[in-house]
Amino acid sequence: MTLLAVEDLVIEVPGGRAVDGASFTIEPGEVLGVIGESGAGKSLTGAAVIGLLPAGARMSAGRILLDGERIDDLHEEDWEDLRGKRISAMFQDPATALDPLRCIGAQLNETLNAHHPMIEKVRRERVGDWLDAVGLPRERMRAYPHELSGGMRQRLALALALCPAPELLVADEPTTALDAPLRVQVAALMRRLAGRQRTAVLLISHDLHTVAAAADRVAVMYAGRIVESGPAEAVLRAPAHPYTAALLAGLPGVGPRRARLPAIPGAMPLPGTRPDGCAFHPRCARVAPRCRREAPTLAPGTAACFYPLTAQAAHG
Numbered sequence: 001m002t003l004l005a006v007e008d009l010v011i012e013v014p015g016g017r018a019v020d021g022a023s024f025t026i027e028p029g030e031v032l033g034v035i036g037e038s039g040a041g042k043s044l045t046g047a048a049v050i051g052l053l054p055a056g057a058r059m060s061a062g063r064i065l066l067d068g069e070r071i072d073d074l075h076e077e078d079w080e081d082l083r084g085k086r087i088s089a090m091f092q093d094p095a096t097a098l099d100p101l102r103c104i105g106a107q108l109n110e111t112l113n114a115h116h117p118m119i120e121k122v123r124r125e126r127v128g129d130w131l132d133a134v135g136l137p138r139e140r141m142r143a144y145p146h147e148l149s150g151g152m153r154q155r156l157a158l159a160l161a162l163c164p165a166p167e168l169l170v171a172d173e174p175t176t177a178l179d180a181p182l183r184v185q186v187a188a189l190m191r192r193l194a195g196r197q198r199t200a201v202l203l204i205s206h207d208l209h210t211v212a213a214a215a216d217r218v219a220v221m222y223a224g225r226i227v228e229s230g231p232a233e234a235v236l237r238a239p240a241h242p243y244t245a246a247l248l249a250g251l252p253g254v255g256p257r258r259a260r261l262p263a264i265p266g267a268m269p270l271p272g273t274r275p276d277g278c279a280f281h282p283r284c285a286r287v288a289p290r291c292r293r294e295a296p297t298l299a300p301g302t303a304a305c306f307y308p309l310t311a312q313a314a315h316g
């Protein structure tokens, strides 16, 4: 059964709709990478899934279901039972997850115990196991977060997010603060550790290398909607939507090999300024008259485009 279903999600901010009918699903144990330029609505979507929309943003339509049950209309008390247990979160800055005043062993110990009370000896062993799992030496158990490197801190945040064995992890730009080689390393670690305990991951990133290293499936977001989705390997190798292709162009090692292209001309529309027809049409190299009049829809495993680059069945 589908673990997470986001259906026709609409999120309004003061300027207008920042998320405008986004739909996607995640299966148990699956890593879905959500990519798109700044302002696409990725973080707001992730925030809605964990019930933590920022002030000024409001979900005005759509449904979010976890294991078939609606979670978008829960009261804050009910969220207390979900958050950190069935759904956990991880952000760009590990400081959001770490207590600067307590040693790392104590933080893991407490998180483990809060969710799965166990006898002291077993718990100490499990803390050691998690340090091993994320590549932190057990001798560093008494270290404080400031004594660790940025990469180590983010790996510790990953251990803290995963150790309660949640059904879903929402990770918003978990590697963006790291240097390029470390991004791929942390992304691959996330995939391996989440996979072994069947935690599904909503991985939000504008770093395509991170997504390539971790995601089973990719969803591409533009102007508050998913414009393409499919198996990560297929979408990154042979994108169907001209927007996806433009995002991938020029990135060495990801996507089709071709000469480096300039950045996509123009800018993502701001909330409330979605163009008629296909929202990407003012920036699209393949634009045709129909694209200015009609909005293409997205069928599963395809691209929301009248003139896709690859056969619509490619990702099926």
Ligand SMILES: Nc1ncnc2c1ncn2[C@@H]1O[C@H](COP(=O)(O)OP(=O)(O)OP(=O)(O)O)[C@@H](O)[C@H]1O
Residues within 6 Å of the ligand: 013, 014, 018, 036, 037, 038, 039, 040, 041, 042, 043, 044, 045, 054, 055, 056, 057, 206, 270, 271
């Ligand atoms: N609390 C808020 N109040 C008003 N506008 C907001 C708020 N949060 C986000 N927005 C606007 O909504 C749009 C989508 O924001 P969001 O943070 O979801 O984008 P994103 O895809 O995560 O981008 P980035 O890659 O930069 O993180 C942006 O135009 C942003 O300015």
Ligand SMILES: [Mg+2]
Residues within 6 Å of the ligand: 042, 043, 044
């Ligand atoms: Mg964001």
